[in-house]
Amino acid sequence: MPRSPLLRSAVAVAIALVFSTS
Structure with a gap:
């Protein structure tokens, strides 16, 4: 898996x- 910033x-x-939901 390429590490893309997105x-x-x-x-x-x-x-x-x-x-935040925990």
Whole structure:
């Protein structure tokens, strides 16, 4: 899997969402 900044941003947003909904 190529490390693209867009993918990293998507992962960061997903993690932030998970933490905020916990």
